[in-house]
Amino acid sequence: MNSRTLGLACLVAFAAPACSGPVAEPTAPVESTEAVETTGTTTAGATAVERLYAAEGSLTLSFETLGTFETRNGVRALVLHATANRYLSNVFSYVPDDAFGEANIISERRLEVVLPEGHELNSVLSGLPLFVTVDTFTGTPTHYTARIEVAPRFYDFQGSNSVWVSSDVTPYYVVNGNNPLVYRGRVDAAASALTVTAPDGVPTVARVDADTFNLDWNYTAMHQAMDPHTTPLTFNAALTAGGTAQKTGRVVARVTSLALTTGDAYDVWPSPSCQPATYDCVQNKPTGTTDFSSCGTYRQVTRCLYVANACDVGTPQPLSLTAIDASALEPARVAWNLGSNNGAWHGLEPITAFRTPSCPSSPTTIQGVVAKVAEQDQSFPDVAGGTYTDRAGLAQSILFTNNYYGDGAALLQAIDAYAGGGTVQAWLYTQGVPCHNCHEFDTRAVLYYPATRKVVVLDGYYGYDS
Secondary structure, three states: OOHHHHHHHHHHHHHHHHHOOOOOOOOOOOOOOOOOOOOOOOOOOOOOOOEEEEEEOOEEEEEEOEOEEEEEOOEEEEEEEEEEOOOEEEEEEEEOOEEOOEEEEEEOOEEEEEEEOOHHHHHHHOOOOEEEEEEEOOOOOOEEEEEEEEEEEEEEEEEOOOOEEOOEOEEEEEOOOOOOEEEEEEEEOOEEEEEEEOOOOOOEEEEEEOOEEEEEEOHHHHHHHHOOOOOOEEEEEEEOOOOEEEEEEEEEEEEEEEEEEOOOHHHHOOOOOOOHHHHHHHHHOOOOOOEOHHHOOHHHHHOOOOOOOHHHOOOOEOOOOEEEOOHHHHHHHHHHHOOOOOOEEEEEOOOEEEEOOOOEOOOOOHHHHHHHHHHHOOOOOOHHHOEEEEHHHHHHOHHHOEOOOOEHHHHHHHHHHHHOOOOOEEEEEEEEEOOOOEEEEEEEEEEEEOOOOEEEEEEEEEEEEO
């Protein structure tokens, strides 16, 4: 074959696919061979991008886990990149009942999602899932919806193993002025002190215990810490054993979950409701609690803050008593115990507290509450030996009046503040016990506050010489 014939044959060979109809789409995403930054590793030099994949129908969709910040229309914005195995015809991003962010097709099979800094970015970082409609030219079907979650994450750690920085940064409900949203990280280090430095986005550091520290950011500081993601934070620890240790780490916005459906997104992923365990945890917190992180994430807690009817959250339950923290009453108990002498004495054991079910299967009464307290305490006296009363009747007990033994009025005031005040149902008990050449009495009280469902149990004694 001469060179002219060879050239013509090559031209025909290259042109044939374009003349034979639509080009078949590949069945897997075409990845770029360009080196890009890795997320989720502890080294900065890796070149492979980590992705999350989801497949449904004829579509395979993948998102790069690392989000990067760019300036779009004069505003800093988080940009997320995704790749499909089908040619894209339309994309659109939204949250339930509201357009959110902006989704754009940037090539035949690639798309981006742009979240401007401010309300939209803060909402997604704090746990609001983002939906992305994806329409394709071919395949069956051609209409899909992706659901992604994005969260702050640390990575690229360098430095001493004596300082351990958790990769997770979790949004929590912590009352602090007008903004209850806190992004919290954690550092484990056997250290007497920990400091964090960075050009911007430095968290508030608070000790939790001997070797644990919390890192708290508000949204503004969190954004500053992530943008740009190439700037690390530096952790300096004064070690308890002596010396210092240093570690660096970068915090980024990362896609943490991806799902795909051909159905109605609202049916497939309905908005979560308040969960019974979270509701009970929030309700069981002492009055004045500001940190609700032990009850769940920011969004799990906020769903439960304005529940009007507890039975909308859980099913009716029989009467039971769940122990709750009563340490706030310890100062009042200690104060009541002061003043004993050789001629007269008195004392009060550590106060215990409980909570009744938020959705009882039958009305809760003080009689039922006392019966449950007696079931849990083998030394509890015969219930019939006590008296059922209300707030006015509390004056019958030496525990709640000003007298020779203790400041009962101050004790009752502290209990009211702890339990919420208002209507009180009570059971009071006083009974003499054997005492040689003296008089001694066992005195107890069970207080039930219906409005807050709190139960406070007191076990004390008093006596005097004959």
